Amino acid sequence: MMDLQTRFQRLGGPIEAASAEVIEADLARGHRAVRRRRAAQAIAGSAFGIAAIVAAFSFIAATSGDGSGTRRAPAVAESATSGLRLVDYGGTQPKYFTIDRVPEGFFIQNDDEGGLTIAPDSARNPGPEIDPSKSPLYNPRDLGGKIGIYLELKSVRDPVDGAKVTTGTHQAVMHPIGPTWQLLISVSPDVYATVQFDVPLSREQMVEIGAGLHVHQDAIDRMAASANEGKGTND
Amino acid sequence: MVNVKRNRGSGRTERDEQFHDFVADRRGHLFATARLLTAGDAFLAEDLVQTALTKLYVSWAAFRRADNPDGYVRRVLVNALMDERSRVWRRFERPVADLPERSGSGVTADDGDPELSRALRELPPKMRAAVVFRFFYDLDVAETAAALGCSDGTVKSQTARALDKLRAALEQPDSPVRPSPPVLQRIQQQGMSS
Numbered sequence: 297m298m299d300l301q302t303r304f305q306r307l308g309g310p311i312e313a314a315s316a317e318v319i320e321a322d323l324a325r326g327h328r329a330v331r332r333r334r335a336a337q338a339i340a341g342s343a344f345g346i347a348a349i350v351a352a353f354s355f356i357a358a359t360s361g362d363g364s365g366t367r368r369a370p371a372v373a374e375s376a377t378s379g380l381r382l383v384d385y386g387g388t389q390p391k392y393f394t395i396d397r398v399p400e401g402f403f404i405q406n407d408d409e410g411g412l413t414i415a416p417d418s419a420r421n422p423g424p425e426i427d428p429s430k431s432p433l434y435n436p437r438d439l440g441g442k443i444g445i446y447l448e449l450k451s452v453r454d455p456v457d458g459a460k461v462t463t464g465t466h467q468a469v470m471h472p473i474g475p476t477w478q479l480l481i482s483v484s485p486d487v488y489a490t491v492q493f494d495v496p497l498s499r500e501q502m503v504e505i506g507a508g509l510h511v512h513q514d515a516i517d518r519m520a521a522s523a524n525e526g527k528g529t530n531d
Numbered sequence: 532m533v534n535v536k537r538n539r540g541s542g543r544t545e546r547d548e549q550f551h552d553f554v555a556d557r558r559g560h561l562f563a564t565a566r567l568l569t570a571g572d573a574f575l576a577e578d579l580v581q582t583a584l585t586k587l588y589v590s591w592a593a594f595r596r597a598d599n600p601d602g603y604v605r606r607v608l609v610n611a612l613m614d615e616r617s618r619v620w621r622r623f624e625r626p627v628a629d630l631p632e633r634s635g636s637g638v639t640a641d642d643g644d645p646e647l648s649r650a651l652r653e654l655p656p657k658m659r660a661a662v663v664f665r666f667f668y669d670l671d672v673a674e675t676a677a678a679l680g681c682s683d684g685t686v687k688s689q690t691a692r693a694l695d696k697l698r699a700a701l702e703q704p705d706s707p708v709r710p711s712p713p714v715l716q717r718i719q720q721q722g723m724s725s
Binding site for chain 1: 547550551554555558559560562563564566567571573581582584585586587588589613614643644647648651663666667680697701
């Protein structure tokens with residue numbers, strides 16, 4: 297009879313030496329991650345100064361001009377380095393969420409039980425030379441170069457490392473995954489609404505998108521209910 | 532501060548050289564661990580290893596300074612597991628035809644023990660990691676807790692529940708094999724006494 301340890305060993309498989317090509321590929325990924333991290337840090341640093349300028353401008357605009365004091369802040373926020381601007385979302389709202397702001401030129405590529413995928417317009421109409429089945433850009437479930445929004449249980453994710461921020465009325469955490477960022481918004485005691493950014497946005501822009509995300513209560517309740525079903529299996 | 536001293540001739544930094552040696556020495560072990568953590572999903576395991584190695588490269592100085600480098604690597608691997616699980620595309624079953632080719636990485640679709648894979652897949656990731664580290668790698672409770680980022684008590688309860696669930700799953704009538712009772716007993720006793 298085969299014992300469990302032997303079965304674990306078999307499942308893990310033999311320890312194979314990495315080929316030179318695999319090692320070089322790992323090294324190349326490390327180099328790319330370092331470059332992207334430095335670029336992201338540069339964006340974040342620049343964006344802080346821009347945000348201060350925008351805030352000052354908004355204050356001046358709101359307290360001068362027509363004298364009403366009710367003039368809205370500019371409807372567009374721009375990333376200092378990437379050039380991506382946030383605009384009001386004008387398309388059909390998704391099933392489980394309402395979104396206020398998206399990067400200009402982005403659309404909802406996928407909306408189902410798994411969540412939302414917000415992709416650049418270039419993902420809409422592949423040219424004749426493109427095979428959509430072979431390019432992740434056209435795969436609505438691939439989040440590379442896109443924004444993903446979905447719900448998840450805190451019991452599964454916690455503890456989450458990252459800077460604490462506030463999005464609208466919710467507490468949230470900015471969690472880095474290499475060059476990608478996740479904004480985990482606490483929408484209930486049991487549920488995070490996670491916004492995953494694999495696009496070059498400033499921290500302020502990510503928070504702005506998070507603040508404009510409204511999760512429908514029935515979706516939160518359904519996700520929370522799955523936590524209760526799982527109690528007894530997750531400490 | 533990351534050491535950026537260059538190795539003359541190759542154009543590589545000292546970090547590159549150290550990372551290269553680390554990967555050459557440890558990648559196979561990391562992949563085997565990742566394969567257990569992912570319940571036998573060789574493709575996800577490869578993703579996990581790549582993610583973990585990239586994070587290690589980025590934080591190489593911190594890794595080199597770590598008091599317990601093995602513990603550091605385990606934590607990075609578990610964090611990658613949790614992060615991978617959270618990504619939307621991981622929530623969907625991917626047909627084999629959609630899986631990317633990974634030439635040269637040694638990844639195959641053979642999961643080695645489908646029955647054990649199924650049983651492990653039923654466990655939440657942290658519970659799975661607890662039983663892998665405690666049982667297969669024989670780590671103590673404190674080491675496992677450090678890897679999982681949780682308390683000693685959670686490790687004990689997660690390990691005990693994991694073993695119960697595995698035993699139940701593997702003792703189904705159609706199961707040709709079952710865990711050996713002395714081993715289960717040993718782990719449960721360690722869990723109670725640690």
